Amino acid sequence: MNRRIAVVSAVNPYPTDAGKKVVLAGLLSYFAERYGPEAVHYVHVGADDGSFPPPDWPTAASAVPAPRTHEAVRQVLTRTTTGRSSLQESLLRSPRTGEGIRRALDRVRPDTVVYDTVRMAQYAGQSGAALQICYLDDLFSERYATMLRTARLHPDIDIAPLGNFAGFVPAPLRPIAAHRCGWQSLLTVERHLIRRGEDRVAHDVDRALLISEPEAEILRARTGLGEDRIMSVPPLLAEPPRRTRRPSGRPEYVFLGQLSLPHNDDGLRSFLATVWPLVLATEPRARLRIIGRSPRPGLTEAVAAHADSVVLEGYVPDLAEALATATAMVNHLRFGSGIKLKVIEALGHDLPVVSTGIGAHGIDLSGTSGVLVADDPRDFATHLLELADPAANAVHSQAAAGHFARAYSRDAVLGRYDRAFAGR
Template sequence: MNPYPSDAGKKVVLAGLLEYFAHRHGADSVHYIHVGPMGDTFPTAVTTVSGPRTHEAMWQVLTRTTTGRASLQESLLRSPRTGAEIRHALGRLRPDVIVYDTLRMAQYAGETGATQQICYLDDLFSERYSTMLRTAAQYPEIDIAPLGNFAAFVPSLLRPIAGHRRGWQTLLAVERRLVRRGEDRMPHRLDRALLISEPEARTLRARTGLGDDRIMSVPPLLREPARRPRRPSEDPTYVFLGQLSLPHNDDGLRSFLGVVWPLVLAAEPRARLRIIGRSPRDGLTEAAAAHGDSVFFEGFVPDLGEALGSATAMVNHLRFGSGIKLKVIEALGHALPVVSTPIGAHGIDSGDGSGLLVGETPESFASHLLSLTDATRNAEYSEAALSHFTRAYARDAVMASYDRAFAAA
């Protein structure tokens, strides 16, 4: 995956890892091997290798996935030709540390002479798929779009399967089992496995029997927001932030407008909701219009500092999804309290002094939002949010975390 532009969670993490290694060891000492063509702008040296051709991918699916030897995501990115080019590049570069991007690339790990071979797993995909299957059963109306960003790697012959609910549910159940097997084997083969979420790191440690020296969580390295005094508007104003074409954002906003926002308006008619994000799906603006002038679509906003600095709180009403939500961390960095569902808060500390409130029901979610209209309480949670960001996600904290993760280097 090309980390640039860093417009998605995993790309942000990969870009942060590159920045870390360049900062610690110099950009000339960092090299990126990418499967497939790349753009010209990149902060380090790059080697591109050929990706699998369609017939190679289909053969791997037939001989490896259908026989239970490898997950679909591994098979679709496996090719003897790709593996040979990667081995050739590593032989030429002779790296001290190799970081593989998830299981898809870690399958190419072998004898390299490197001091460390590390896999950045991102999420536990087996847990992600379990959540998708549970959500599909609980909310049959949701368009989960199971392929997500991986659709680009799937041959066109296989994509129609994901368009049929029964087809992708069956496929996802099989893939969950195969991916879990790969996740459990990989940490025993490499020196270390890294995840974005500490709860998922604990899960994998329990599944493999390995300690926290072999399986660790690492936070994303984000650009720290410019420090501005917070001036919440007099009328309670909430912000929903996210690309509206994504199924989990679309569903989260629709469900919020349907079951939570009416409760907020009944108690506080002055409340306003600012929706920041591009490309709303069909029907979303109509769903918002039912609430009159209390809801505003603002599209892309170049200066989030103003929007977040004047808001009462951020709304993160997600019913499905996976991984840490970077927009929550960004809000904390702006000292903005966040009200979230448990899924939206996954992997982020939501205890006392975190600035993050979790509502499990429409009533509790609305109650949290309304409680933050009190100026004193809002200021307390604002201070807690910024403190949370500073201790867990500020540059120095993240760099120290990466130092621990790559200590042997």
């Protein structure tokens, strides 16, 4: 099929060591398979030092400079403080960046442009493409709302709200989010502004995509748009390498995720404080492997307090092997939004998951799902201990495998993508 696709993003999807990168890599894989690598062009905002694209990049690609520090500060002062756009939009807005995107798209002349989240979709309309799509990922307005609710329920909570977005924030502005009063005020304002941006983008583009169907329903209700304009699409994951499940005799649990993200950092520290001691009281041989990069100091200290049973491993090159020998995945989150890719990844490896309700948001829990949900620390610990029994573990492993096959396997997802990215 003779069709040209452009993807505009401020994120380099490789290596796929974070959930957002996994999604973007899946999009490139899908487009390259459907239309050929030469028909797909990735416009990367932020790589202007000549290092992009690397030699092994799978499609055509070009780099566009991100706003300079003084441009970002000026946009924040003139747009965010006056209520014209959200902070994340302002920090990636500049005439230089907009012109770079326009020129890149003029060279490609795509039939379809996919903008990665609201911050890139603010440049929609510059390509003249027949079909413009915004991949919203999660509803950030919902994410910030749960963060604020959690902060009210837990006065001692320590949230770093910028997370991986901190790299886009000029150094002079970062101290605003360093203290509780500052980040609560920041999230309150940003929630209002990004909600308005999400609603606006949904009307401006031809189609808006979210990873979670419950959040797609929220956006449809807010905007009055139908299912042809706002859709949910699961991530297209690389086919997981097959390993025979062989949980070790010693109960071994795994937490997987980018540790700099606020929901992962808070969830892990809360788990170590409230749930893990209950597990150890019944099963002192239990072990927790934390697989992920960039832990904050508070998490490092919490792990050190459990040095005999918890290990902080960083990046693990053979994730399939680590999940094959694990008893279960721990997904103890107290706030967040959208579907957590780590849950889907665990299901793809036939690995049972114990999660909070928020951590399992958007996952179909009807029937046998392989996901056990508990919000009370004692109930959470009970589920983990139940899965240490080989017979129970085998039952839930089989349920996880079936769940992945019907909802997240390549065949299941490709049909959803064909509908979402089809022309009008």
